Amino acid sequence: MPEKFIVLDPTLEVETQRVERVPRPAKIRVLGLLDNGKRNSDKLLQEIAELVKADHPDITLNYYRKASAYRPAPSDLLDQVVAECDAVLVGIGD
Helix, strand or coil: CCCCCCCCCCCCCCCCCCCCCCCCCCCCCEEEEEECCCCCHHHHHHHHHHHHHHHCCCCEEEEEECCCCCCCCCHHHHHHHHHHCCEEEEECCC
């Protein structure tokens, strides 16, 4: 008698809570640049910072960096970014 053939389904259905997006600010005065810690993400954000400053010299840029690309940003860092910035760009390197 042949062995039973077992098929495993590797997919996972996860229930998630829907989170509404925050409305866009009418004016951005402070733009945060969050470096995710991957190689070259700092270079990408430096290029973006130069472009933003050239087109919008009145915007203040705040630079932040995660310790590692492979771990979520610490809550205290995210709280600081939210408190200090009107909008944030996250740089992903490689």
